[in-house]
Amino acid sequence: MLSKKLLPVLLVGATLGFNAAQADIKIGVVTSATGPIALVGIPQKNTVALLPDSAGGEKIRYISLDDSSDPTAAVKAFKKLIDEEKVDAIIGPSGSAAAMGVIQFAAESGTPMLAPVGTAAVVLPMTEQKKWVFKTTQNDDLIAAALIEQMQKEGVKTLGLIGTADPYGENWENVMSGLASKAGIKIVATESFQRQDTSMTGQSLKVLMTNPDAVLIAAPGSSSVMPQTTLKDQGYKGQIYQTHGAALDPFLRLGGKATEGTILAASMMLVLDEVPDSAAKETATHYVDTYTRIYGNPPATFGGNVYDAGLLLKNAIPAALEKGKPGTPEFRAGLRDALEKTKEMPGTQGVYNMTPEDHSGFDERGRVMITVKDGDWKLL
Secondary structure, eight states: OOOTTHHHHHHHHHHHHHHHHHHSEEEEEEEOOSSTTHHHHHHHHHHGGGSOSEETTEEEEEEEEEOTTOHHHHHHHHHHHHHTSOOSEEEOOSSHHHHHHHHHHHHHHTOOEEEOOSOGGGTSSOOTTGGGEEEOSOOHHHHHHHHHHHHHHTTOOEEEEEEESSHHHHHHHHHHHHHHHHTTOEEEEEEEEOTTOSOOHHHHHHHHHTOOSEEEEEOOGGGGHHHHHHHHHTTOOSEEEEOGGGOSHHHHHHHGGGGTTOEEEEOGGGGGGGSOOOHHHHHHHHHHHHHHHHHSSOOOHHHHHHHHHHHHHHHHHHHHHTTOOTTSHHHHHHHHHHHHTOOSEEOSSSEEOOOSSOSSOOOGGGOEEEEEETTEEEEO
16 A cells, blocks of 8 residues: 555656656657559658658657558548657658648648648648648659650650549649740640549540640659550550659569650759759658668668658757647647748759748759650660
């Protein structure tokens, strides 16, 4: 039986322990480590182990959940992290459609969301809800502008467009329509497909009937492969362009010879040995080397998007701690405000400069022109 003298001591100790536990910064992570976009989600989930474990003198604890590439499951995971785990910020989900579906919950709860997704629609146009979202990939227009410039150099006058029937492909269609028109390039065919489709014959034939000088495929992860292999199998001889959604080594492996000569604008991570030295290159090299040492193979650029999210949060946490303690609305709001003030922070993808209008923050340093030569990525 506890003595009356000992009981208050134990109660004080328990209270101190509870407060210490509450002081930990809790970051939720939602990735698609299984399912159709696992090629994107696996390196993102693996990267969680490499994220900063402290910032501003406080420990950071990560709670990682898998949404199985299902937008509905992503919503459930996201709400669990907010309602049950009381996280201070969330990294994810992996998929563009899933990310679009959880923005309202981030906004309603006042929880900063760092989206490692392709579509710029998660942050553009800026709205009261989207002010809680920050994007760790290059916006579509930044990548598209580089592709259009390359097309002009190569004399492309007509263009076919094949994209996924989701926010990623839809936003690319919108962006390319405007930029191509200004550049004097006519889009002569626009086709879409579902990521889970097993045939692209119909869409490819419709594009081939217009005989375009080039074709742009706007699809993320493994879904970027089938449109290209189908076009090649049907005898298309023109130039094929891809977006940064295809910037992963499995694209080369799955597409084989059909990927030869592909041109895309993407992260320097694909061609680190060929780009000039910079703070971003140093960050990317450290990430790639550490990931490779742990997992035995280099990460896809999509993993770098999660790594950068961790760096952005680490950079913002000290300022947020001045506004409130972890676990409070004041801390989360302070975190959002600090993220929006990020200046010249090097990441694996480039350099971040956030503003109230720009929650991606990349400039031309966040992209390089790349081609596929002899089955490997090469700086163009």
